[in-house]
Amino acid sequence: MLNNQVSKQTTKRDARSARPVPFPWRNWIGVIPFFIFVFLFILLPSITLLTGAFRDNAGKLTLSNFVGLLDPSIINAYWVTIKISLASAVGGGVLGFLMAYAVTIGKLPTSVRNTLMTFSGVASNFAGVPLAFAFIATLGRTGLVTVLLKNILGLNLYDQGFSLYSFWGLTLTYMYFQFPLMVLVITSALDGLKNEWSEAAENLGAGKSLYWRKVALPILMPSILGSMILLFGNAFGAYATAYSLTGGFINLITIVIGSQIKGDVLYNPGLGYALAVGMIIVMAAMMAIYYSLRRRSERWLRL
Amino acid sequence: MDFLSLTNLSKTFGAATAVEDFNLDVEKGEFVSLLGPSGCGKTTTLRMIAGFELPSTGKITVDGEDITNQPPNQRNVGMVFQSYALFPNLTIGQNIGFGLEVRKMPKPDIQKRTLEMLELVHLEKHINKYPYQLSGGQQQRIALARALAISPRVLLLDEPLSALDAKIRVELRLEIRRIQQTMAITTIYVTHDQEEALSLSDRVVVMSQGHIEQIGAPTDIYNDPSTEFVAQFVGQLNMIPVTEVDLRKGTCILAGQRVKFEPSPNQIISSEPRLAIRPEELHLGTGEGRNALQGRVESVQFLGSVVRLRVHVDSAIFSADLFNERRITLPRAGDEVVISFPEQSCWLI
Ligand SMILES: Nc1ncnc2c1ncn2[C@@H]1O[C@H](COP(=O)(O)OP(=O)(O)OP(=O)(O)O)[C@@H](O)[C@H]1O
Numbered sequence A: 001m002l003n004n005q006v007s008k009q010t011t012k013r014d015a016r017s018a019r020p021v022p023f024p025w026r027n028w029i030g031v032i033p034f035f036i037f038v039f040l041f042i043l044l045p046s047i048t049l050l051t052g053a054f055r056d057n058a059g060k061l062t063l064s065n066f067v068g069l070l071d072p073s074i075i076n077a078y079w080v081t082i083k084i085s086l087a088s089a090v091g092g093g094v095l096g097f098l099m100a101y102a103v104t105i106g107k108l109p110t111s112v113r114n115t116l117m118t119f120s121g122v123a124s125n126f127a128g129v130p131l132a133f134a135f136i137a138t139l140g141r142t143g144l145v146t147v148l149l150k151n152i153l154g155l156n157l158y159d160q161g162f163s164l165y166s167f168w169g170l171t172l173t174y175m176y177f178q179f180p181l182m183v184l185v186i187t188s189a190l191d192g193l194k195n196e197w198s199e200a201a202e203n204l205g206a207g208k209s210l211y212w213r214k215v216a217l218p219i220l221m222p223s224i225l226g227s228m229i230l231l232f233g234n235a236f237g238a239y240a241t242a243y244s245l246t247g248g249f250i251n252l253i254t255i256v257i258g259s260q261i262k263g264d265v266l267y268n269p270g271l272g273y274a275l276a277v278g279m280i281i282v283m284a285a286m287m288a289i290y291y292s293l294r295r296r297s298e299r300w301l302r303l
Numbered sequence B: 001m002d003f004l005s006l007t008n009l010s011k012t013f014g015a016a017t018a019v020e021d022f023n024l025d026v027e028k029g030e031f032v033s034l035l036g037p038s039g040c041g042k043t044t045t046l047r048m049i050a051g052f053e054l055p056s057t058g059k060i061t062v063d064g065e066d067i068t069n070q071p072p073n074q075r076n077v078g079m080v081f082q083s084y085a086l087f088p089n090l091t092i093g094q095n096i097g098f099g100l101e102v103r104k105m106p107k108p109d110i111q112k113r114t115l116e117m118l119e120l121v122h123l124e125k126h127i128n129k130y131p132y133q134l135s136g137g138q139q140q141r142i143a144l145a146r147a148l149a150i151s152p153r154v155l156l157l158d159e160p161l162s163a164l165d166a167k168i169r170v171e172l173r174l175e176i177r178r179i180q181q182t183m184a185i186t187t188i189y190v191t192h193d194q195e196e197a198l199s200l201s202d203r204v205v206v207m208s209q210g211h212i213e214q215i216g217a218p219t220d221i222y223n224d225p226s227t228e229f230v231a232q233f234v235g236q237l238n239m240i241p242v243t244e245v246d247l248r249k250g251t252c253i254l255a256g257q258r259v260k261f262e263p264s265p266n267q268i269i270s271s272e273p274r275l276a277i278r279p280e281e282l283h284l285g286t287g288e289g290r291n292a293l294q295g296r297v298e299s300v301q302f303l304g305s306v307v308r309l310r311v312h313v314d315s316a317i318f319s320a321d322l323f324n325e326r327r328i329t330l331p332r333a334g335d336e337v338v339i340s341f342p343e344q345s346c347w348l349i
């Protein structure tokens, strides 16, 4: 605290004695596109969304759109979406964590690390139609892997109850971009674990598991929670992958919204807006849980 | 009976040898420093004792027990790291209690021991703070308390003060010595700071390029360096080329002037003999039975308690340290001076 004040004072004094900046407004030019972007694509749509959610097709104020949210099929859609998002976030999170662990603390050669990081950078952005097609081509009913397993091992995945177009199939497909995202965000946190911490723990008599339980995991927890919320949001808002993979077999909330605002038989933009507001509420609830967990996990951090 | 013994210890990393044929016996309660330039293998040696590196050859015993291949978490050897290595997610109290909790000590006993340790390092007030809330010096005290809490058989410190500023460094090193003596704990202290090594230790091990150059009490290391490396590395040293060396009579010629030293008929010297003398042995003016040399002052450097002169004697340059006195009149650059030293203060290399 004291240090902080001292350094603040010094920077102030330095700033004053430094050569005055001739046009301070210049520094703002760089961020103007950002503000325009925020206004056009975040603020305006949010306003449309919020006002639209309270209007019926004729433009009159109403709460009926929100009443519509209570429809069992819609509640079910929220629930399925949350479940898929959680499952793929946890699955991708664990897998990504283990991979990041292997290339950081596991001390695999740098070449492996570089390969994994590059792959993750690409794969974490690989979603939508191409991803769906790739999975159909490998794990679809007549996909390469499905056929190979059937012909070589005599194992018919689809007879065993697996289907790419089901809950678990979609979760598996989502994992493809979930775990690389986890790798990208957790690697730097793992790099931040100091070797001396584990050595100090060992020196004091602790085994590896005790060190992880008492020191490493608590230190990583804020980062892990942060990554998980990111992964959850990533899956929660996904649309194209699910749509192109299952067509609409799976009742995801984004797909329901799409059908309401895109104009087919069900056309009801007001309900679509209300559904979107519902998503925002779910995401906000997740964020609230995240913040409370995070606050508890980082009591020891400088805030 | 030696308490800690390192026998023929060596460590290679691939083709590089970090430590070579290291032999050291440490008595119980003794404070031994490993002193040497960067990369000479001090840390590697310490890490072998702690168990973080396995020796390529050789043996380590503590109290008669061979611990060469024992895992680090079973050695009961305390280590203090240069970077403190306190667990940032645990309070000061929890940090100190960590090793005791591992040992499944009952809670009230842990608490008692933690308080004892905090008292030892005078930081009782801070028990519930987190490491980041303490200064570097305080953090290192906590690290020391944490290492000592488990009553280790040996205490290892790897440059524990080098991240701290000068004043704290001196303060804390006195503290370390005090605690080490009250607990009578066998201690190995790694440093590249000779003042630290000399002021703290019962014995100093001077290392260079993975091997031991000399082991001895601080005064031996400083006053009787057994190799040229030690003479040069520990303290300042003038090394002036001389000719016509007569080891039996103890005479030689330096810059055309005759200089006497203690005869050492059996000494083997190099083909380019040099006279070695510490800067603080040189005085201005002559005296009874002293070697005296005529020279000219090149520069005067005022360092506070000491004034360092550079004096040209013909083509040779001497560095001479004078104690400052309040009413001292210092020579100025360009002044002609006589510098002198007793014959027993210099030696040939
Ligand atoms: N894990 C390692 N792999 C390869 N070489 C190593 C390793 N650890 C140390 N070395 C090498 O061994 C030699 C001795 O290193 P060490 O860290 O023991 O030196 P040091 O005396 O502690 O130096 P410093 O004062 O800089 O800490 C160095 O040349 C170093 O490069």
Ligand SMILES: [Mg+2]
Residues within 6 Å of the ligand: B042, B043, B044
């Ligand atoms: Mg070192």
